[in-house]
Amino acid sequence: MATATEAKIYERINLALRDAPRNRYTAELHLQMIKYADDLKNVTAKEFCEGLGIASSFGSEFSKMRNLTERLKAAGLQVSML
Structure with a gap:
């Protein structure tokens, strides 16, 4: 079960996905x-996919992006600017 903070994040992500152009859904x-x-x-x-109500196949993408984030931050990405 998602915490209140996680639920708010899922809500924000869903809003961003809803507003994304159809051909940019995965990039968003x-x-x-x-x-x-x-x-x-x-x-x-699995919890991420369930929290967003998306296919479980996106779970591997979530894991990849989480790992990639560390490298991007080490290279200077300011996540707060996204």
Whole structure:
């Protein structure tokens, strides 16, 4: 079960996905995964997908983006700017 903070994050992600152009859905999902990776560090890929109501196949993408976030931050990405 999602915490209140996680539920708010899922709501924000869903809004961003809803507003994304159809051909940019996956790119927007990746961006949102990177944006909230630190806040969702204790969430499993399965819980993430369930929280958003998306296919479980996106779970591997969530894991990849979370791992990629560390490298991007080390290279200077300011996640707060996303």
